[in-house]
Amino acid sequence: MTGFTKTILGTGLCAALIASAGFAASHSSVTNKAVAARHAQMQMIGYHTGVLGAIAKGEMEYDSAMVDAAATNLRELAKLDGTTMWVAGTEQGATDGSRAKAEIWSDAAGFAQKFTDLENAASAMIGAADAAAVGAAMGGIGGSCKGCHQDYRGPKS
Amino acid sequence: MIGAGVLWWLSAPDDITRPYAADVTPDIQAGALVFAAGGCASCHAAPEAKGDAKLHLAGGLAFDSDFGTFYAPNISSDAAAGIGTWTLEDFARAVTKGVSPQGRHYYPAFPYTAYARMTPQDVADLHAYMATLPADATPSKPHDVGFPFNIRRSVGLWKFMFSDTRDVLTDAQTPQIARGRYLVEGLSHCGECHTPRNALGALDRNAWLSGAANPSGKGRIPGITPAQLDWSEADLIEYLTSGFTPDYDSAGGKMADVVANLAQLPEADRAAIAAYLKALP
Numbered sequence: 084m085t086g087f088t089k090t091i092l093g094t095g096l097c098a099a100l101i102a103s104a105g106f107a108a109s110h111s112s113v114t115n116k117a118v119a120a121r122h123a124q125m126q127m128i129g130y131h132t133g134v135l136g137a138i139a140k141g142e143m144e145y146d147s148a149m150v151d152a153a154a155t156n157l158r159e160l161a162k163l164d165g166t167t168m169w170v171a172g173t174e175q176g177a178t179d180g181s182r183a184k185a186e187i188w189s190d191a192a193g194f195a196q197k198f199t200d201l202e203n204a205a206s207a208m209i210g211a212a213d214a215a216a217v218g219a220a221m222g223g224i225g226g227s228c229k230g231c232h233q234d235y236r237g238p239k240s
Numbered sequence: 241m242i243g244a245g246v247l248w249w250l251s252a253p254d255d256i257t258r259p260y261a262a263d264v265t266p267d268i269q270a271g272a273l274v275f276a277a278g279g280c281a282s283c284h285a286a287p288e289a290k291g292d293a294k295l296h297l298a299g300g301l302a303f304d305s306d307f308g309t310f311y312a313p314n315i316s317s318d319a320a321a322g323i324g325t326w327t328l329e330d331f332a333r334a335v336t337k338g339v340s341p342q343g344r345h346y347y348p349a350f351p352y353t354a355y356a357r358m359t360p361q362d363v364a365d366l367h368a369y370m371a372t373l374p375a376d377a378t379p380s381k382p383h384d385v386g387f388p389f390n391i392r393r394s395v396g397l398w399k400f401m402f403s404d405t406r407d408v409l410t411d412a413q414t415p416q417i418a419r420g421r422y423l424v425e426g427l428s429h430c431g432e433c434h435t436p437r438n439a440l441g442a443l444d445r446n447a448w449l450s451g452a453a454n455p456s457g458k459g460r461i462p463g464i465t466p467a468q469l470d471w472s473e474a475d476l477i478e479y480l481t482s483g484f485t486p487d488y489d490s491a492g493g494k495m496a497d498v499v500a501n502l503a504q505l506p507e508a509d510r511a512a513i514a515a516y517l518k519a520l521p
Contacts, residue, residue, distance in 0.1 A: 125489075129487060129488040129489055130488070132484075132488040133487065133488040136484060136488055140478075175458055175459070176458060182459070221482070222482075225482045225483055225484060225490060228483070228484075228490035229483045229490050229491060229492065229496045229499070229500075231492075232490050232491065232492025232493070232496060233491075233492050233493060233496035233497070236492040236493065237458050237459055237493070238454045238456075238458060238459030238460065238461065238493055239459050239460055239462060240458075240459045240460070
C-alpha cells in the first residue's frame with residue numbers, strides 16, 4: 084500500500100470515526116445496558132457502511148481488502164444473536180434513548196427477516212471488484228437499513 | 241344575524257378559475273413524477289402496501305390528530321369508490337382548493353394549502369397519470385372527528401384564517417432555488433411535517449421548517465433549516481437519493497417513503513431542494 088493510499092484511507096476512516104462519535108454522543112442519555120449494546124451494534128453497522136459508502140463515492144480509494152473486511156463485518160454484525168439486546172420492555176417510551184417500536188416484539192419474525200436482509204446484502208458486497216461494483220451493492224445495504232428503520236424504528240425523541 | 245351571515249360567506253368553498261388549464265396538454269409520464277414528488281401514495285395507498293401495491297390508492301391509512309382521526313380516502317380510478325369520474329376541474333378544485341366536487345370542504349390533513357401552488361400543467365399531468373392507475377372498490381372510511389370540527393363548514397373558516405399560499409422564502413435568488421421552493425413549499429409539502437403548528441393546527445410560518453412535534457405522538461420531526469442541519473448540499477442530495485445520512489444512519493419512518501418518492505425524480509430536483517434548504521435564513 085502506498086503512503087498516498089494510506090493517507091486517503093486514514094482521512095476517510097477518521098472522518099467516519101468522527102461521524103460515529105457524533106452518533107454515539109446522541110445516545111448519551113441511554114441508561115439501559117441492552118439499549119446501549121444495540122446502539123453499539125448499530126454504530127458498528129453505520130461505521131462499516133460508511134467505509135463502503137466512501138469507497139462507492141470516491142472519497143476513499145478502492146481497496147479490495149478493505150471492501151471485503153467491511154462487508155464481512157457487516158454480515159457478522161447482522162448475524163448477532165439479538166436475544167440479549169432486544170429485550171422485551173425496552174421500546175421507545177419505556178426506557179430513555181430507545182427508538183425501538185413495539186412491533187419488534189409483536190412481529191419478531193418480520194424483524195428477524197430485516198437482519199437476514201442485511202446479512203444477504205452484505206454477503207453480496209463481498210468481492211465487489213471496483214468502486215462501481217461497491218456502489219451497485221450499496222443499494223441492497225441501504226435498502227435493508229431503510230426497510231428495517233421504516234417499520235421498526237420510531238422518530239427521534 | 242349579520243354576523244352569522246358573514247361567517248357563512250367567509251366559510252364558503254372556493255372555486256378554481258374556469259375553464260381550468262385550457263391551454264395545457266396533459267403528459268402522463270410527467271404526471272408520474274408529479275405523483276412521486278407530491279407523495280400521493282404515501283398517504284393514499286392501503287396501509288403497509290409495498291412495491292407496486294402502492295399504486296392501488298385504496299386509502300384507509302389513519303392520521304391521529306388533536307381534532308380526531310382522519311382516514312385517507314380512496315382516490316383510485318374506481319368510478320364509485322374512487323375518483324374515476326372526476327373531471328380535470330373537479331380534480332383541480334379538490335387538490336388546489338380542498339373542495340370536493342359536491343362543494344364540501346376537505347379537512348387540511350389533505351395538504352391542499354401546499355398543493356395550492358401547483359401549476360395547472362402539473363395538476364393536469366397528475367390527473368392524467370392517476371387515471372391510468374388501478375381501480376380499487378374499497379369504500380373510503382369516514383373520519384372520526386368530534387364537534388365542532390365535524391361541521392365541514394367550520395373548515396371554511398379555518399381556510400379563511402390560515403390558508404396562506406404566499407411564498408415563505410420570498411427572495412429566491414436563482415431558478416434552482418425557485419424550483420426547490422416550488423417542491424418544498426408546494427408540491428412535496430415538506431412543511432406539513434417539519435413546521436410546527438398552532439393550537440388550531442395551522443402552520444407557524446415564522447418557524448418554517450424548524451421542526452415540530454410528531455403528530456403520531458412519539459418523538460419529534462427534526463428541523464431542517466441551516467441553523468439546525470449543517471449538512472452540505474451534497475449530503476442533502478445523497479440523503480434524498482439513498483436515504484443515508486452523512487454518518488450512514490438511514491432514513492426511517494415516514495421519511496423513508498419520502499426518500500423513495502424523491503429518489504424517482506431527476507437529480508436536478510433533489511439538488512433544487514438542497515439549494516432551497518441551504519438558502520433558508
